[in-house]
Amino acid sequence: MNAAESMAAQSTSTPEARPRSGVRVNVQQASFAHVTRRQSAPVFTLEATSFQARERELVAILGPNASGKSTLLRLIAGSIPPLSGRVELDGFETSRLETRTRAQRIAMVQQESPLVFPVRAGDYVLQGRHPHGRSLWFESEEDYAIAANALAQVGAEHLRDRWMHEISGGEKQRIVLARALAQQPLLLLLDEPTLHLDIGAQVELLARLRRLAEENRYTVIIVTHELSLAAEFADQVVLLHRGKCLRVGTPAEVYQRELLEQVFEAPLDIESGPEGRPRVIIQGRRELRSNLSSGSSSG
Amino acid sequence: MRPLTLRRMLWTCGLLCVTLLAVVVLALRLGAVPFPLADLGQNILLLITGHPEKVSTDFRLIMVDIRLPRILLGILVGAALSVAGASFQALLRNPLADPYVLGVSSGSALGVILALLLAPAIPLMTPLGAFLGAVATIAAVYLMGRREGHLDSGTLLLAGIVSASFLSAVIMFLMTTLASRDLRGIAFWLMGDLSTTLPTSLLWTLLIGFILAAGAIFTTASDLNLLLAGEREAMHLGVEVTRVKLVVYISASLLTALAVSVSGAIGYVGLLVPHVMRLLFGSDYRLLIPTSAIGGAIAVVLADTLARTIVAPTELPVGAMTAMVGAPMFIYLLRRRLA
Amino acid sequence: MMESKLRRRGIFFLALSFAVFLASPLARAARQSSSQGTLPGGSALREVTDETGRKVSIPLEIRRIVSLAPNVTETLFALGLGDRVVGDTNFCDYPPEAKNRPHVGGPIDPSIEQIAALHPDLVVATRAINRLPTVRSLEQVGIPVYATDPRSVEQMLASTEGLSRLLGADAAGQALVSSMRRRLAEVQTRLAGVPPTSVFFVVWDSPTVSTGNDTFIADALKYAGARSIIDSSLDWPTVSMEEVVRQQPEYVIFYSATPAEKESEVAELRHRRVWSDLEALRQGRVVVLSEAIARPAPSLVDAIEDLAHTLRPERFGARSLSSAGGH
Numbered sequence: 001m002n003a004a005e006s007m008a009a010q011s012t013s014t015p016e017a018r019p020r021s022g023v024r025v026n027v028q029q030a031s032f033a034h035v036t037r038r039q040s041a042p043v044f045t046l047e048a049t050s051f052q053a054r055e056r057e058l059v060a061i062l063g064p065n066a067s068g069k070s071t072l073l074r075l076i077a078g079s080i081p082p083l084s085g086r087v088e089l090d091g092f093e094t095s096r097l098e099t100r101t102r103a104q105r106i107a108m109v110q111q112e113s114p115l116v117f118p119v120r121a122g123d124y125v126l127q128g129r130h131p132h133g134r135s136l137w138f139e140s141e142e143d144y145a146i147a148a149n150a151l152a153q154v155g156a157e158h159l160r161d162r163w164m165h166e167i168s169g170g171e172k173q174r175i176v177l178a179r180a181l182a183q184q185p186l187l188l189l190l191d192e193p194t195l196h197l198d199i200g201a202q203v204e205l206l207a208r209l210r211r212l213a214e215e216n217r218y219t220v221i222i223v224t225h226e227l228s229l230a231a232e233f234a235d236q237v238v239l240l241h242r243g244k245c246l247r248v249g250t251p252a253e254v255y256q257r258e259l260l261e262q263v264f265e266a267p268l269d270i271e272s273g274p275e276g277r278p279r280v281i282i283q284g285r286r287e288l289r290s291n292l293s294s295g296s297s298s299g
Numbered sequence: 300m301r302p303l304t305l306r307r308m309l310w311t312c313g314l315l316c317v318t319l320l321a322v323v324v325l326a327l328r329l330g331a332v333p334f335p336l337a338d339l340g341q342n343i344l345l346l347i348t349g350h351p352e353k354v355s356t357d358f359r360l361i362m363v364d365i366r367l368p369r370i371l372l373g374i375l376v377g378a379a380l381s382v383a384g385a386s387f388q389a390l391l392r393n394p395l396a397d398p399y400v401l402g403v404s405s406g407s408a409l410g411v412i413l414a415l416l417l418a419p420a421i422p423l424m425t426p427l428g429a430f431l432g433a434v435a436t437i438a439a440v441y442l443m444g445r446r447e448g449h450l451d452s453g454t455l456l457l458a459g460i461v462s463a464s465f466l467s468a469v470i471m472f473l474m475t476t477l478a479s480r481d482l483r484g485i486a487f488w489l490m491g492d493l494s495t496t497l498p499t500s501l502l503w504t505l506l507i508g509f510i511l512a513a514g515a516i517f518t519t520a521s522d523l524n525l526l527l528a529g530e531r532e533a534m535h536l537g538v539e540v541t542r543v544k545l546v547v548y549i550s551a552s553l554l555t556a557l558a559v560s561v562s563g564a565i566g567y568v569g570l571l572v573p574h575v576m577r578l579l580f581g582s583d584y585r586l587l588i589p590t591s592a593i594g595g596a597i598a599v600v601l602a603d604t605l606a607r608t609i610v611a612p613t614e615l616p617v618g619a620m621t622a623m624v625g626a627p628m629f630i631y632l633l634r635r636r637l638a
Numbered sequence: 639m640m641e642s643k644l645r646r647r648g649i650f651f652l653a654l655s656f657a658v659f660l661a662s663p664l665a666r667a668a669r670q671s672s673s674q675g676t677l678p679g680g681s682a683l684r685e686v687t688d689e690t691g692r693k694v695s696i697p698l699e700i701r702r703i704v705s706l707a708p709n710v711t712e713t714l715f716a717l718g719l720g721d722r723v724v725g726d727t728n729f730c731d732y733p734p735e736a737k738n739r740p741h742v743g744g745p746i747d748p749s750i751e752q753i754a755a756l757h758p759d760l761v762v763a764t765r766a767i768n769r770l771p772t773v774r775s776l777e778q779v780g781i782p783v784y785a786t787d788p789r790s791v792e793q794m795l796a797s798t799e800g801l802s803r804l805l806g807a808d809a810a811g812q813a814l815v816s817s818m819r820r821r822l823a824e825v826q827t828r829l830a831g832v833p834p835t836s837v838f839f840v841v842w843d844s845p846t847v848s849t850g851n852d853t854f855i856a857d858a859l860k861y862a863g864a865r866s867i868i869d870s871s872l873d874w875p876t877v878s879m880e881e882v883v884r885q886q887p888e889y890v891i892f893y894s895a896t897p898a899e900k901e902s903e904v905a906e907l908r909h910r911r912v913w914s915d916l917e918a919l920r921q922g923r924v925v926v927l928s929e930a931i932a933r934p935a936p937s938l939v940d941a942i943e944d945l946a947h948t949l950r951p952e953r954f955g956a957r958s959l960s961s962a963g964g965h
Contacts, residue, residue, distance in 0.1 A: 079534065103537030113529030116392045117582045127525055131537035137521065138304055138585070183536070332755040360754050364779045425771070476872075487746065487769065496750065496775040612743040612752040613728060 024219045025053040025076060025187060029085035032071050045071045048085060049245035051238050055186070056213050058220045060230035062254075063240035064264055069223040070191055072240065076221060077189055078102050089187060103131035107180035110191040112172070115164055121175045122160040125150055128182030150181035153212065170201045177205075181212070188212070190222040194229065202226070206233040227264070227280045231255060231273075239263065252276050303583050311580055315593040319374070322597050326370050326604040330611075332361055365496060372561065373493055373603045373617075374596040375505045377568055379558040381595025382513045384569025385576075385587055386551035389523040390544060391452050397570035398555040401459030404564035405466035406436025407556065408489060412473055415485070425488075426501065426560040433556030436462060441548065449541045450548060452530075491565030491618025493603050501561065508557045512550040513592060519543045520584040527582075565618045567625025568598055574632055686804065689787040689797060690765050696782045697759050700805055704758040707745050707767045709935035710786065711736045714762070716936040717802050718810045725756045731895075732929075732937065750775050760784055762801070766934075788934040790857040791942075795819065798936065818939045822861060825946050828953045834865035835949045838887040838918070841932075843907060845876045854934045862945035864889070879912040889949060890918045893927040900926045925949070 028050050033042035046068040053059045061069045074080050075087050078094030087094050089105060097105075107128070128150065129143040151157045154174040159167060164175065173193065180188060190209070194202040206229050213220045224230055230237055230251065237254040239247045241263040247254045255278040257270045267283040328339060342358045383398040391400070398404075410432020414424045440462050444455030474485065516523075522543045525533040534540050558565070576590040602620040609615065683695045704725040705711040711730040714723050720735055727745050730736045742752040745767045753761060753776065761776055765787040773783045784804065788794040795815050802811020839859060841847040849855045850870040859866055867885045868877055894900035904924055907913050918924065925948050930937035947954045 077535065079531075099534065099539050100537040103535060106535070108532075108535040110531070113532065116388075116394060116527050117577065119528070119582060123583075124528070127528065127536060130521060130525055133521070139302065144302060330749075330751050332749075332751045357755070360779060361751050365751050365754060475876075487771075492771075494747070494750065494775065495771040496778040498778065607749065607751075612741055612749040614743055614747045614749050616747070 022054070023052045024055050024090060025221070026086070026088040026091075027051050027072075027076065028088070030072075030075050030082040030087050031084045032068075032075060032080060033083050042083075044243050046075070046240075047244050049238070049240075050085075051236070051245075051248045053219050053221060053236065055217045055219050057235045058210055058213050058222070058233060059236045059238065060234035061221065061223045061238045061240065062225065062227070062230050064225055066242070067240040067263075068243040069225075069240055072238070073189055073191055073221065073223050076187075077106055077108050100131050103183065105185050106187045106189065107183040107185040108189045108191070109176055109180050109193060111195070112176060118163050118165060120160070121156070121162050121164055121167065122147065122151070124164055124175055125160075125178045125182050128179040131183060146184065147178075147182045150178040151175075153181055153216075154178045154208065169196050170198075173197065173201075173205070177208075181216075186219065188218045188220045190220070192223055192225075194224060194226055202229060209233070227255075227260070227268075231278050231280060251278050255280065303581075303586060308586055308589070311586060312589050312593065315590060315597070319593055319597050319600075322600050322604075323370055323374075326373075326600050327362060327366055329604055329608050330361070330366060334358075334361070368496060368499070368502060369493055369603065370600055371502060372497065372505075373599040375502070375509055376493070376558045376562045376565065377572075377595035377597070377599030378513070378592035379505075379509050379554040379595075380565065380569040381572040381576075381591040381598075382516060382588055383551040383554040383558070384595075385573035385584070385591045386516050386523070386547050386554075387569075388573060389527055389584065390547050390551065391456050392527060393452075393456065394574070395570070396456075397567075398551070398558070399463065399564060399566075399569070400456065401440050401552065402436050402462035402466060403433045403552055403555045404559050405463045405470065406439075407433040407559040408470055408485065408564070409466050409473075410435070411488060412470060412485060416473075423498070423501065426497075429560035430556055433552070433559060436466070437549070437552040437556065450544045455548075487616055488563040489618075490616040491563040491621065492616045493562050493565075493599075494607075494614055494616075495561075497561060505557055505561065509554065512553045512557075513588065515546055515550045516554075517585075517588050519546055520588055523547065523584040524582075563616075563618065565599065565602075565621055567621045567629065568595055568602075571625055571628055571632070572598055575628075578632075686784070688784045689800070690785045692785065694782050694784055696784065696804075700759040702756065702758045702760075703805075704742060704753050704756055704761045705730065706742075706748060706761060706763040706772070708732065709767075709788075709933040710762045710764055712933060712935040712937060713798055713801060714805075716814055717798070717805070717807050719805055719807055722805070724758060725753065746772075748772060750779065754779055754781065762786065764788075788854060789852065790854050791822070791861055791934075791938065792857075794854060794934040794938060797934070814936060818936060821939050821943065825861065825863075825943060829863040829946060829950060832863060832950060832953065834860070834863055835889055836867050836885070836887045837864040837889045837891050837949075838868070838882050838885075838916075839866050839891045841874055843903075846879055846882075847874050848877050849873075850875050854938070855931060858931060858938055858942050859891075859945070862942045863949055864891075864945065883912060883915045886917050888918060889923045889925055890916060891925045891927060891931075891945070893929060893931050895929045897926045897928060 029048040030046070030050070031044065031048045032046045033044045035042045049072060051059070061072055063069050071080070075082055076089075076094065078087070078089075078097055081095035089097075094102065094106065125147045126139055126143065129139060129147060133139070133143070148157070148160075151160060154177050156171065156174045156178060159171055159175060164172065167175070173196075177193075188209070193205060197205065209220050209222070210233055212218060222234075234251055237247075237249065237251050238245060239254050239259070246259065246263065252272070255270050257268060260270070260280070261268050269281040269283050271279045271281060273279040324339075328334060328336060338355075338358065339362075342355065342362070346363075380398050384396070387396040387398060387400060388394055390396075407429040410428040410430070411425050412428075413432070414428025418424050440455065440458050441450070443458035443462070444450055446454050522533070522538045525536050525538050526540065526543065530540050555569075572595045573587060573591045576587055576594050580586055580590050598621070599617065602624065603617045606615040606617045606620045609620075682698050684698055685693055685695050687693055701722055702724045703714065703719070703722050705714055705723055706727060708727065708730045711723065711726045712732050714720065715733050715736060720733075723736070723739055725740045725742050726736055727743065727748065728741050729745060730739070740752075740756060742748045742756070746769060750772075758781060761781055761783045763773060763783055763785045765785055768785070773785065776783050786797045786801065788797040795818060798818075799811050799815045802808055802814070837859065839849050839855060841849060841855075848868045848870075849859075849866055850868065850872045851866075852871070853873050856866055867882065867887045868875065870877075892900055892904060904919075904926065908919050913919060925945060927941055927944060928937075931941040931945070
């Protein structure tokens with residue numbers, strides 16, 4: 001059963017506040033290691049990890065630097081095969097898919113390589129239609145419409161004729177997202193999308209992603225180390241620490257103070273916010289207890 | 300942002316072809332031996348309508364035997380070098396790349412020298428030696444430029460530059476220490492020279508080689524557009540990066556080898572023509588490949604016509620003309636980008 | 639999907655047919671012209687072997703000749719065949735009549751078209767100056783090329799005689815060559831018993847290039863009673879001035895198309911580093927010859943005589959230097 005058919009089947013189900021559709025992304029005990037020639041034992045970048053994601057869900061892969069987040073994302077994207085376990089999208093192993101087929105279903109948004117030649121934003125977004133075309137092919141009217149729609153969805157129609165090297169970082173980020181949307185994928189992956197954005201832009205992006213997940217029935221998976229954003233916007237959080245998956249669950253389930261303090265090595269406090277979502281408070285002036293097993297904090 | 304359609308592509312190429320035709324007529328008209336336009340027209344008409352025996356001997360000798368093959372050679376060489384240059388600029392993700400950046404011309408030159416040393420009497424030894432030298436260099440640089448089993452642009456560029464320098468040093472050494480007087484011609488060849496009349500069979504080989512190699516590159520044109528935005532991004536957009544890079548590397552190197560083996564290392568064409576075409580018609584490789592080909596043909600035929608008329612009857616090597624015009628043009632383009 | 643496939647095929651066939659369309663009438667023309675041959679007059683041919691060992695088919699009657707080197711031009715005129723020379727290079731300036739002939743360009747980069755337009759029966763080239771690709775290009779359009787390759791004085795004489803026989807000027811050739819032999823023998827006689835003068839022959843001063851052992855210049859020096867201090871198997875080696883100074887040659891020899899101007903250049907060289915350590919230069923033991931010394935042609939004998947006179951005036955009586963220096 002291909003992606004289109006599964007999507008069609010799901011659309012006829014009874015609508016609920018959050019329809020519990022079938023599992024789209026299935027990560028089962030997936031691990032990865034870099035094999036270097038010099039060492040006999042491989043260095044595990046990611047140990048066996050499992051979680052599942054459905055359509056219209058926004059999952060945050062959370063952790064500090066070098067925790068294996070990007071590796072997990074690449075496993076999901078299918079760019080690298082798992083050393084053990086499986087990573088499946090609608091039942092198909094992502095790393096076994098043909099590059100073109102994969103690009104029709106999975107869109108990746110990551111730190112962009114510098115552009116060699118000037119290109120207009122509109123043409124850049126149009127590149128997202130490439131997986132759906134053939135070689136020696138010219139874009140059709142439909143392709144142009146889809147690209148225009150993608151630009152509209154990120155609120156960047158006015159940037160269509162501007163050169164990519166002339167627009168701001170935040171605007172560029174939106175164009176890159178538009179290109180991913182133009183791919184009309186099932187799965188939208190983003191690697192640290194908020195890195196160079198100010199807080200307003202960060203919130204705007206996450207809100208947009210949430211909305212897009214709802215409207216276009218995407219599964220959105222983002223890699224981030226932004227605790228507050230993940231807490232506020234994610235449906236599911238996968239917490240990684242030094243290559244190990246420590247916990248998977250809703251933000252409320254994952255955000256435990258001792259756990260987060262250990263992972264992020266910063267003094268924190270967790271409060272409960274509206275809709276049951278946790279609020280993270282940084283306790284800068286308090287010393288971080290080196291011995292965390294001792295229990296409660298002092299004033 | 301104007302959409303690229305088949306119609307626009309055909310119009311643009313058609314326009315350029317008409318320009319090429321005009322340049323060809325100009326090139327036929329001009330030369331050390333003057334030829335009135337009326338005579339030219341009359342004789343061409345006779346040829347096309349199938350009356351070759353009525354054509355004047357002088358016309359046949361000068362136009363058909365000497366000038367026309369030279370012009371055709373210029374067209375092929377110019378087209379090959381420009382397509383190769385545009386391809387390398389995409390492959391190496393570097394706007395300064397030209398067909399010789401990977402050492403193909405130095406390898407060719409060495410091949411020519413060895414051929415002249417070992418078997419100067421065999422006809423066509425020079426193009427053959429040049430071609431073999433080029434192929435050997437392509438293979439060597441490929442092996443050096445690999446990283447974890449696939450072509451890495453940065454490593455490839457370095458390997459190419461190093462090879463080019465090394466081979467140039469070897470060539471310098473040979474030229475200085477060897478007594479052979481046949482080597483004097485190599486200085487001319489190194490500059491790029493279209494004056495050697497070649498047998499028609501060689502021209503046909505060139506044409507077929509060009510169609511195959513340039514055709515192969517053209518089929519990857521939309522992939523190249525994406526490759527320029529970044530290799531990882533291209534992969535996530537469905538481009539078979541490894542395969543595309545290999546096809547482009549081999550085809551572009553082959554085009555360079557073909558051009559260099561018959562005309563020496565004509566400079567600046569492969570570097571500048573793609574840039575000019577980008578300025579005029581945009582960076583989409585589906586249009587850039589054919590426009591570069593025709594643009595390169597125009598450039599070389601013009602340069603060669605200048606080279607053989609500017610100080611007639613002495614002939615300058617065409618590479619000297621392309622350098623004289625190309626260098627200032629390059630500086631202008633550079634400033635424009637920085638402005 | 640169907641549409642784009644159709645488009646793809648369409649483009650491909652369009653391109654292919656365009657290429658074929660362009661190529662066919664030209665191919666037809668090319669085939670026609672090469673089969674008919676472009677040798678004008680269609681005169682009978684004979685096969686000869688030129689001095690580089692190439693087999694060339696040339697017409698029996700050679701009335702129009704194009705020369706591609708100054709020494710060839712000079713030889714042809716000296717053989718009395720000047721009126722058969724219908725074209726030569728920009729550099730052919732001796733004898734003065736040669737300057738009036740239509741020029742076909744330089745020896746290294748002549749215009750094939752121009753040569754063809756002169757309808758020569760034969761083109762004469764020389765290996766030392768002309769390029770093999772030029773020769774091949776001419777043959778490709780049906781113009782035969784005969785190449786000379788004189789590498790010594792004796793070979794120059796033989797080459798002159800060979801050319802005279804080739805072109806049906808046997809009598810003139812024999813007369814010229816025997817006269818040259820007589821003059822050379824005369825010089826030898828006068829120099830009998832005299833040890834050779836050590837000389838440094840300057841082909842170019844920066845970089846410093848001299849002659850090797852195997853060139854006609856080295857040979858000519860020997861005939862003139864001189865010995866080049868440079869021992870090299872290369873034809874025109876770049877030499878180290880320190881080595882030259884170490885050997886302290888008795889004379890330094892220059893040559894130039896305009897000997898008078900060269901004198902002032904030589905005066906400047908006296909002050910250049912390392913050159914200033916040459917005794918010969920300091921004491922004015924310098925000879926400036928005409929370009930004849932650099933051309934393997936009949937006037938080489940004049941240059942040999944001039945040099946011999948200058949180096950050993952006591953052996954040659956009252957004969958003055960200026961009598962032969964007419965270039």
